[in-house]
Amino acid sequence: MKKTKEETNETISQLKEIARKHFTEHGYAAAVLDEIVKEADLTRGAVYHHFGSKKGLFLAVLESVQREVALKVEAEAGQSEDVWDQLILGCHAFVSTAVEPRNKRIMLIDGPAVLGWEAWRSMDEQGSMRLLHEQLQLMQQQGYFQSVSIDALTHILSGALNESSLWIAQMPNVTESVEDTMNIISQLLERYRS
Template sequence: MRKNKEDTALTIERLLELARNQFTNKGYSKVNLEDVVREAGVTRGALYHHFANKQGLFRAVLETVQQEIAERVQSEAAKSDDVWEQLLLGCRGFVCAAIEERNKRIMLIDGPAVFGWEVWRAMDEQNSMRLLKEQLQLIEQQGNMQPLSVEALTHFLSGSLNESALWIAQQSNQTKSLEDTMNVITHVIHCFKC
């Protein structure tokens, strides 16, 4: 029984990785599930056993991307002990991860288009936005922030980061655009300090 669970987990992992590559390279609308199953060396029935349809497979891929980006945010933020620097490092980590080739089309373009803004936002709220809110709550609890609504501030910063990532991804000089964005974010965040 254990071997079957391991085989199933490996099959799912392989399908997700191959599908992610296809969604990254072709975009959601141009991905054909036949290509995914052929490349994975499984039957169409095996794919449908784990994922109801193309949208179900894409949702699992998007959730994986969202989780990886959240892990990156945590990893970057953990590089400092200062709560404000953690916030800035986490913001930078989010933007850098979101604009990576492997993530940007899935996360920023096809994700909202395929599932709609509400579903996409719900996923974001469970991952990166949750971390942003937790960091702002920590700063507020320590008394290091102006008396502002953490909820409103979370949505304000999250929206700014998402829009900035979209903008940076379209720029020819992404390094400069990222630095310009981080300068603006740093300036805005300093306005919230006590």
């Protein structure tokens, strides 16, 4: 019996959510595809049909994680009308969301290791870095960062946020570490504020 598009989408969503749980708990290397499909009450064939491989399934999960983080960044930044506050709120949302247990291993650790640095970086550029670049460009058009290359600032700030997230994820007091990071990020940005 042929599945409807809605049933197919439901199967794909279910596989991704169960896989996300396994990748989070065990990491990509130790996650067992047979256990994922068993929990989903499916066969390995379903994974190969929809994702091509375990790596393809991981890629789909990582894309979902990155979309969720981007939505959180946009939602938090959107709580203010002031572009400076939007930037700070967005940076804060990124680091605090990236280090959530549900996200950090997939997005920050296994993502670059499984996909390779260039592929992971390309995904980052299309997601969080794109949002950051757009915000910084808007700010420059409004008179901020006049003497600064927005491309360079985007890469430097994105790198700082990613590296800080990795550091924060290992700290015993995540809340305090996020605040320490944001104090430094704010001071860094203030130096270039026009």
